[in-house]
Amino acid sequence: MKQNFLEVITMNGQASIQDLGRLNAQHLGFSASGAADEFAFLSANQLITNKLSIKPVHNITKTNNKPANDAAIEITLGQISFKANAACTIAITGADCQAKINNLTINNWQCHQLHAGDIIAFAMPKNQLHSYLTILGGFTCQTAQQPWLGSLSQTVNEMALGFTGEALRVGSKLYFSTQNQPLAEATSAQKTQLASLKANRPTTAPALFYPKHKLTLRVMPSRLFLQMSSVQQQQFLATEYVISPDSNRMGYRLQVKPPQTSSPSPDKKILTQQLRRQCLLSMPVTYGMVQFPDNEQPIILMKERQTMGGYPVLGTVMQTDLFRLSQMRPGGEVAFTLITHPQAQQQLRTFYQKLY
DSSP states (O other), X not given: OOOEEEEEEEESSEEXXXXXXXXXXXXXXXXXXXXXOHHHHHHHHHIIIIISOOHHHHOOOOBTTBOOOOOEEEEESOOEEEEESSOEEEEEEESOOOOEETTEEOOSSEEEEEOTTOEEEEOOOSSOSEEEEEETTOOBSSTTOOOBTTBOOOOGGGGGGOSSOOOOOTTOEEEEOXXXXXXXXXXXXXXXXXXXXXXXXXXXXXXXXXXXXOEEEEEEEOHHHHHSOHHHHHHHHHOOEEEOTTOOSSEEEEEEOGGGOSOOOGGGOSSOHHHHGGGOSOEEOOTTEEEOOTTOXXXXXXXXXXXXXXXXXXXXXXXXXXXXXXXXXXXXXXXXXXXXXXXXXXXXXHHHHHHO
């Protein structure tokens, strides 16, 4: 039986298989992982499953009228190319890598058709970090691969366990099922729908989602933050930060913006030693927590975070802002403002209602 795949033929950046992650595995000691930018990831799935789905042809399975959480290739900083050994429909979103099919430039945030032998190449993007390449039915890095703990997502620090396949490299094959691909015997009505692939009409408005300059992160305050004096709270909220080069999918490290880099005297510390002494024991951590080490340079926990941490926590960034943050490069400017739990929950509900 012929197997269908995209093969990695060149690779100078980073790439991995990602879906929405294994959300119920932290108590077992495993990272949740998952797509860094869920807006771009879900938009790619939506492009195919909502706008281009043709049920008699694609046989797309939906649950509660939601598009499938199909595993995509998350490409970081481009510089990768693939060769298709079978026809397939793909969608690309996220950072604009000036993608090309057979040396012809194609549009980002849209669907495209690949034929057997076609080569799709991604250059380094001018801005942002992560791009997503999605296919009907999703990718796997092994034949007949099954999700591990409910997910196909790969985590760098857990690759040695062997549960999610090997890290992607030149020669790696990303498998997909022909059951979910367009067939030659499509009806005339289906062909009309398939024609929209060539029209290349964007179905999302990414420019409205991502910040053009500084990103203000909305944070739900922790109990520790509420114990701080109002002066200390305002000092934290008034401080501007830049993203450190040490940031990655595990955590984004922030540094105080250069004009404010003079070391504060002990009495001007944002978090007093008395409050720090309340945080001596490690505790479970979650996505978006703002850790506050002794140097008062915040660490925001991201998708490949650890499961336990011992730093004081000032709050948790709302998830939709984390998707925006994941696309920002070192040197990008961020600040914090407060939001209530109900407000953050409503924002997240609205986000998923639109995309998932």
